[in-house]
Amino acid sequence: MTHPRFKNIPSVQPEAKKTAITFHAKDDHPEIREKVFELMESFDIKVLIAIRSKADMAESAKANFKSLGTKLQQNAIYDDLITRVFKNLLHKADVINIAIARRGKAVREEALEQAINQAQKNFESQWKISSNSSIIIEPTYPSEVAGLQVIDYYLWAVQRCYERDDDQFFLPLAKKYRLIMDLDDNRNKPYGEWYSDRNPLTLEKLKGARSK
Known part of the structure; x- marks a missing residue:
């Protein structure tokens, strides 16, 4: 907040209630975000993630509401x-x-x-x-626990892979992800696709999932 290059950035201002109180990948300035990612590369951490697809859930919700009258x-x-x-x-x-x-x-x-x-x-x-x-x-709240800020960054990096075909943030941290459970990609297994060291997540695999 006192760094000459960052102190005047809007998200760093206390009244913005963003970077000034907590790191949040979506809101942080690109240069600050880059520094956070660089720091995270040194962390001894294991990350497990479960993912649901809004599009797939929407279709399932429609079917359930039509047959059972219940909302998701x-x-x-x-x-x-x-x-x-x-x-x-x-x-x-x-x-x-x-x-x-x-x-x-x-x-x-x-x-x-x-x-x-x-x-x-x-x-x-x-x-x-x-x-x-x-x-x-x-x-x-993430501002009270650093781990929640860290996992937000890990989730953001994965989201970029899924939604923007962008793995530049994911790849430097890829080994930290012990398991990514894509629960709606049932091309190979009914319970979803599980990415790990044995089955690394790649943009090519995600493109295949979207074309199913």
Whole structure:
């Protein structure tokens, strides 16, 4: 905020409530964004992501509403993604702290706890391994937890691949992504396409998904 080259950038001004209080890839100035990405290359971090396609969900929602008369709820989609992301992670430590970005004004702690509990149950059902981990869930704002700012940047880099055929931000960090679950790309498997070291995410593969 005091750097001569950056201090007059609109997003850095305190009244803008953007870069001045939290890093956010969409809002940050390109030069600041580049510095954040350079810093992130040194982080010892593992990233797991679950992705849904709005277009595919819209078609599914129309079909469900026509046959069942029920509407697809955003919170239900969000909670399902949380369950999927955390399924194989909740047995790896005695105490697990989960910071979840608050969405709007609602905290929804009970619903988030249910999603996490379901993840535990799904893991135990599949692997027959129970977990006694103590799980602490903290709905919070990115300005209060650096990890939420970091994952925002990782998500933004993947979004650029999907929506703009642009992998310049993704490639330098590609090895940090341990798993990217594209749940609506069912060309090869009914549960979606899982990108990892064995199946790296590339623009060519995404183009194939869009032409399915």
